[in-house]
Amino acid sequence: MRSMTTLTRSEIRRAPKVLLHDHLDGGLRPQTVLDLAAECGHELPAADPASLEAWFVDSADSGSLVRYLETFDHTVAVMQTAPALSRVARECVEDLVADGVVYAEVRYAPEQHVNGGLTPDEVVAAVQRGFDEGVAAAGGRIVVRQLLTAMRHQARSMEIAELAVSWRDRGVAGFDIAGAEAGHPPTRHLDAFEYLRRENAHFTIHAGEAFGLPSIWEAIQWCGAARLGHGVRIVDDITVRDDGSVELGRLAAFVRDRRIPLEMCPRSNIQTGAASSIAEHPIGLLTRLRFRVTVNTDNRLMSRTTMTDEMLGLVEAFGHDLDDLRWFTINAMKSAFLPFDERLAIIDEVIKPGYAALAAR
Incomplete structure (x- = not known):
């Protein structure tokens, strides 16, 4: 096996990747933001692509939640x-293909895109058209699915859950809730999650990012989340002693034992204060303890990141090799909201051969 530390960025980019946690409204190209703003008359804080990109990244890095949210x-x-x-959806696919992503679930909140008169159903249809165009142009080198997000501080979760179910055979893989965790527990949307379970539908929940163990516990034990969006605060239930021994609390043990996937977004977590650096990010410990860790981008524009950047950061911080990156990728594909046979086909026919080819170089 060739050591990953000898590989170039371009070689890492060629590795097959699986992306489970990526926000459509957090991944626009700066030029596209400028073009669309000019079309609709929206005033932006900068007038050229480089300056606008810098503004987005600087605002996300500012440490101010107000400025961070202003970017969206x-x-x-x-x-x-x-x-x-x-x-935006078509360009998202193009950018992911260029980054070596072979499967992606891209999320957004339909309720945030109806100010121009579209219905939520029309929003989903428009995004799907873009995804279909991007996938067709890529010659089928990528599979892309939508995740429909409800905002946890609003009261439209049941409507969005029903929308996700109505579109689940037409490009929507599942449901999510997002937004500020503190003061907005997932149990406020329990009726939506109970509906989704009755409908045998998939859902993930943003939990354990800015808020701690209670958010994770509610997401899993009350709401029945199949995956955790971020989930970094599960480390609060893990004790690492001075001698290096580790003890898992009841919740952390349950998450690991049940193989509940953690949709981890290292660079984004640094911006939001969940970690001070990649080297100190809980993903290092959680990987060593063999939780079901996956690697994701969250908001590619705000974090100025790609899956290649995220993987390279882990290689540099933790000395991960090609086997580790393959493990992250297969973890994610196993955890995708896609039928089992389709997941298995991507693992056996795309991911494993792709990493084998890299290892042989």
């Missing part, structure tokens, strides 16, 4: 028409 005010504002949504 601008991206969402320019995603209020069907052509705009389709363009």
